[in-house]
Amino acid sequence: MLFQIAWRNIWRNKARSLVVISSIIIGVWAGIFILSFSWGMYKNNIDESVYRQLSHIQIHHPTFGEENDSKFTITNTDEKVKKFQSDDRIASVSSRVISTGMITSPTTASGVKIYGINPSSEVTQIRLNEYVREGAYFDSGKENEILVGEKLAKKLKVKFKSKVVLTFTNIESEIIAAAFRIGGVYRSKNISLDEVNVYVQQEHLQELLELKPSESNEVAILVKDEEQLDSIKKFSVGVVPKGKIEDWKELSPELNMIIESFNLYTYIISGIILLALTFGIINTMLMSVLERIRELGMLMAIGLNKRKIFIMIMLETFYLTLIGTPIGLLTGWLTVTVLGKTGINLSMFSEGLASYGFSSIIYPALDQEKYEIIVTMCLITAILSAIYPAYKALQLNPSEAIRKI
Amino acid sequence: MMLLKLAWLNIWRNKRRTIITATSVFFAVLLAIIFRSLTDGVYDNMIHNVVSYSSGYIQIHQKGYWDEQSIDNTFEEDQQLYQELLKNPKVTHIMPRLQTFALASYSDKTKGVLVLGIDPVKEKEVNNLHDKIINGEYIESVNDNAVVLGEGLASQLKLKVNDTLVLLGQGYHASSAAAKFRVKGLIKLGALELNNNVVYMPLKQAQYMHGAENRLTSVSVMLNKATNLEKLKHSLQESIDSDTYEIMSWKEMMPEMDQFIEADSTGHNIIIGILYFIISFGLFGTLMMMIFERKHELGILIAIGMKKRLLAFVLLLESIMISLLGCVVGIIGGMLFVKWFTIHPIQLTGELKEVYEDYGIESIIYFSSQEKIFIIQTLIVLILSILLALYPSYKVMKLKPVEAINS
Numbered sequence: 001m002l003f004q005i006a007w008r009n010i011w012r013n014k015a016r017s018l019v020v021i022s023s024i025i026i027g028v029w030a031g032i033f034i035l036s037f038s039w040g041m042y043k044n045n046i047d048e049s050v051y052r053q054l055s056h057i058q059i060h061h062p063t064f065g066e067e068n069d070s071k072f073t074i075t076n077t078d079e080k081v082k083k084f085q086s087d088d089r090i091a092s093v094s095s096r097v098i099s100t101g102m103i104t105s106p107t108t109a110s111g112v113k114i115y116g117i118n119p120s121s122e123v124t125q126i127r128l129n130e131y132v133r134e135g136a137y138f139d140s141g142k143e144n145e146i147l148v149g150e151k152l153a154k155k156l157k158v159k160f161k162s163k164v165v166l167t168f169t170n171i172e173s174e175i176i177a178a179a180f181r182i183g184g185v186y187r188s189k190n191i192s193l194d195e196v197n198v199y200v201q202q203e204h205l206q207e208l209l210e211l212k213p214s215e216s217n218e219v220a221i222l223v224k225d226e227e228q229l230d231s232i233k234k235f236s237v238g239v240v241p242k243g244k245i246e247d248w249k250e251l252s253p254e255l256n257m258i259i260e261s262f263n264l265y266t267y268i269i270s271g272i273i274l275l276a277l278t279f280g281i282i283n284t285m286l287m288s289v290l291e292r293i294r295e296l297g298m299l300m301a302i303g304l305n306k307r308k309i310f311i312m313i314m315l316e317t318f319y320l321t322l323i324g325t326p327i328g329l330l331t332g333w334l335t336v337t338v339l340g341k342t343g344i345n346l347s348m349f350s351e352g353l354a355s356y357g358f359s360s361i362i363y364p365a366l367d368q369e370k371y372e373i374i375v376t377m378c379l380i381t382a383i384l385s386a387i388y389p390a391y392k393a394l395q396l397n398p399s400e401a402i403r404k405i
Numbered sequence: 406m407m408l409l410k411l412a413w414l415n416i417w418r419n420k421r422r423t424i425i426t427a428t429s430v431f432f433a434v435l436l437a438i439i440f441r442s443l444t445d446g447v448y449d450n451m452i453h454n455v456v457s458y459s460s461g462y463i464q465i466h467q468k469g470y471w472d473e474q475s476i477d478n479t480f481e482e483d484q485q486l487y488q489e490l491l492k493n494p495k496v497t498h499i500m501p502r503l504q505t506f507a508l509a510s511y512s513d514k515t516k517g518v519l520v521l522g523i524d525p526v527k528e529k530e531v532n533n534l535h536d537k538i539i540n541g542e543y544i545e546s547v548n549d550n551a552v553v554l555g556e557g558l559a560s561q562l563k564l565k566v567n568d569t570l571v572l573l574g575q576g577y578h579a580s581s582a583a584a585k586f587r588v589k590g591l592i593k594l595g596a597l598e599l600n601n602n603v604v605y606m607p608l609k610q611a612q613y614m615h616g617a618e619n620r621l622t623s624v625s626v627m628l629n630k631a632t633n634l635e636k637l638k639h640s641l642q643e644s645i646d647s648d649t650y651e652i653m654s655w656k657e658m659m660p661e662m663d664q665f666i667e668a669d670s671t672g673h674n675i676i677i678g679i680l681y682f683i684i685s686f687g688l689f690g691t692l693m694m695m696i697f698e699r700k701h702e703l704g705i706l707i708a709i710g711m712k713k714r715l716l717a718f719v720l721l722l723e724s725i726m727i728s729l730l731g732c733v734v735g736i737i738g739g740m741l742f743v744k745w746f747t748i749h750p751i752q753l754t755g756e757l758k759e760v761y762e763d764y765g766i767e768s769i770i771y772f773s774s775q776e777k778i779f780i781i782q783t784l785i786v787l788i789l790s791i792l793l794a795l796y797p798s799y800k801v802m803k804l805k806p807v808e809a810i811n812s
Contacts, residue, residue, distance in 0.1 A: 013697075015693065015697070016693075016694065016697065019689070019690040019693055019694075020690070022686065023683075023686055023687065023690060026682065026683055026686055027683065030679045030680075030682065030683055033679060034676050034679060037672065037675060037676065038672070038676070041669070041672045066560060066561075067561065068561060100516075102517055107473070108473070108474075108475065109506070110506075111506070111517040111602075169515070173513060190661070191660065191661040191664075192598070192661050264753075264757060265443075265444075265447070268443065269440070269676060272436055272439065272440050272680065273679070273680060273683060275432075275436060276432070276433070276436050276680060276683045276684050276687065277683055277687075279428070279429060279432045279687055280429075280683065280684075280686055280687025280688075280690060281687075283425050283426075283428070283429050283687060283690060283691045284687070284690040284691065284694060286425060287422075287425060287690075287691060287694035287695070287698070288694065290421065291694065291697065291698050344675075346668055346671045346672065347671075360668050362672070
């Protein structure tokens with residue numbers, strides 16, 4: 001009986017019910033959108049670092065990380081790289097020779113990290129070629145070509161085709177100075193790295209360092225599916241038994257900080273949103289109860305006891321929530337699916353970003369578990385916020401309530 | 406005037422309804438303020454910690470230094486400049502520095518390093534440098550004849566406390582700068598770049614080594630967290646001689662950090678947009694209920710000859726009054742909230758605390774108390790609520806008195 005009364009009650013005053021239903025729809029939708037959006041934002045940061053800088057896995061000689069000296073190499077790299085390439089779980093592999101030293105232009109000097117790369121393999125690895133702003137990506141055919149960051153070029157006051165000198169020590173600890181010509185200027189999104197990383201042809205750097213052509217300092221691997229990261233790590237141990245194998249989480253503790261902060265602030269932000277939702281619902285329900293004082297008083301007078309009135313109001317809220325939640329879920333899911341494909345370009349919303357020439361496209365995404373959490377949280381919030389108005393209704397005195405307008 | 410009085414009487418006629426609506430506005434203002442204050446606070450805290458190790462909020466150089474960072478572009482230490490800077494009440498500390506690039510050697514290892522000539526006492530007041538020492542001791546005064554090294558740098562050079570470090574660099578006016586120093590302590594810094602590269606040296610020693618007595622590359626200025634940077638920069642710019650000095654804010658010196666914050670806060674703007682949306686909907690629900698409840702009453706008023714236009718205006722006035730009430734209480738609530746958490750900050754715990762501390766960032770949730778947050782957020786909510794209040798007025802214009810009275 002009560003179920004029916006409650007059901008009819010909510011349709012008696014359609015406008016009021018629609019307000020509450022819409023509040024719930026918006027609550028669910030907003031919850032989904034905000035979480036998926038922040039997840040997309042944070043994912044964007046991680047992907048930027050993983051795909052354009054770190055790669056999923058890096059392998060070094062065990063002491064290379066501490067000493068930063070080019071003489072600690074992985075031997076027979078070509079063979080190993082081939083082994084990795086033949087595994088179809090791996091998207092891309094490249095090897096690098098790394099040295100630290102100083103770059104000198106006619107005006108000034110600066111400390112740099114010199115990467116000896118295979119230009120063709122980095123096209124699929126960190127896609128360095130996409131960042132080249134001036135000049136070209138290793139196409140002159142000359143072995144002494146160097147790619148420098150825009151920020152470094154500005155600091156050194158050099159341009160495309162300028163000459164620079166790199167000074168560093170070879171594996172015999174002798175100081176080597178070699179002249180290079182700038183073949184291209186690049187700009188990545190991480191400007192502070194642009195100032196220190198310079199790229200040259202691997203073979204040329206190997207010669208200068210007196211390394212054997214098959215030796216390199218770093219092997220970087222991009223996997224196709226991140227879930228297979230651990231199994232590929234194990235596989236790598238078989239290929240490079242003596243190497244130190246690290247995944248991106250170990251390589252960059254900063255990313256860890258981003259993840260942790262993300263979690264914390266997402267909870268706080270969702271809390272604030274839910275709070276706002278709660279007040280919306282409490283107010284509307286309260287109004288609706290108080291508006292119906294006369295009617296509720298009448299019900300009491302004809303014998304509906306207080307417990308039943310309470311249940312009736314709770315049932316009404318429950319129905320309203322039940323209608324609102326699926327719609328909210330659906331719109332939320334649709335928004336995420338559509339925006340997940342098209343992306344949201346942040347620089348559209350900020351002049352500051354546009355003036356930096358920064359374009360960051362965010363793809364909202366959310367896993368199923370989060371959908372469930374949001375729905376449960378909104379359900380609980382909606383039901384909880386009905387308690388106060390229902391409790392208010394309990395305190396009515398039937399005879400007084402009827403007399404009120 | 407009559408209408409104003411009518412509106413005022415109306416809102417107090419049904420206290421309950423007024424309070425509910427005002428509460429909606431109150432919470433809207435409060436939540437918007439808390440949200441903005443939290444997100445801005447996180448940045449303020451981050452910026453504060455980063456700049457206290459690096460450039461300071463604002464740096465003063467010899468004109469032309471930033472474009473050509475050479476020791477020849479230094480300026481004479483000037484007590485008058487210090488006084489001028491400290492006169493500004495927003496300025497909390499100033500840190501004179503001589504910053505150069507040099508080669509550091511120990512046994513057979515050589516590495517390019519950043520040499521920071523600092524005033525150890527002033528520096529530690531700002532960033533608690535002495536707490537970050539993991540081995541040995543901190544340098545005590547500007548005259549101390551020893552250096553402190555980043556822990557990462559020390560391990561690359563394979564050097565321990567009390568070993569002797571040889572530094573070779575370029576001195577003032579093309580003289581050569583070479584000196585050896587006892588390593589007094591090792592320091593662990595969160596920023597990897599500093600940790601692997603920095604040599605802290607007492608200012609006087611650094612000046613002596615470079616043959617640049619009494620000369621500085623920069624004076625870093627520290628401010629309160631919640632200071633309006635641009636305004637302060639302008640007021641400082643006017644108080645110092647702009648022909649000799651250039652003045653730069655961290656935004657100009659570290660555009661990548663500014664860019665990162667800008668990107669992140671754009672994301673937050675989208676989220677806060679959704680918060681406004683929810684808030685407006687809550688408010689809208691309340692207003693809609695109100696118009697339902699009063700249909701009868703409004704119908705009668707029109708029937709006895711009140712012009713619809715005037716009635717709509719009265720309703721608008723009522724809404725504005727209620728919104729103002731909610732805003733005023735909300736802004737007070739927001740201030741109290743922020744004040745409370747500024748005095749008793751929330752400490753982070755667990756893994757996050759460690760990660761933050763590794764980075765040398767205070768592990769607290771800090772709420773920003775910039776006035777601009779309070780003003781802007783309140784204004785936004787006020788405007789939203791006034792826009793929403795147009796709805797009841799619109800309803801009145803379309804009201805059919807006969808139906809309304811009968812309902």
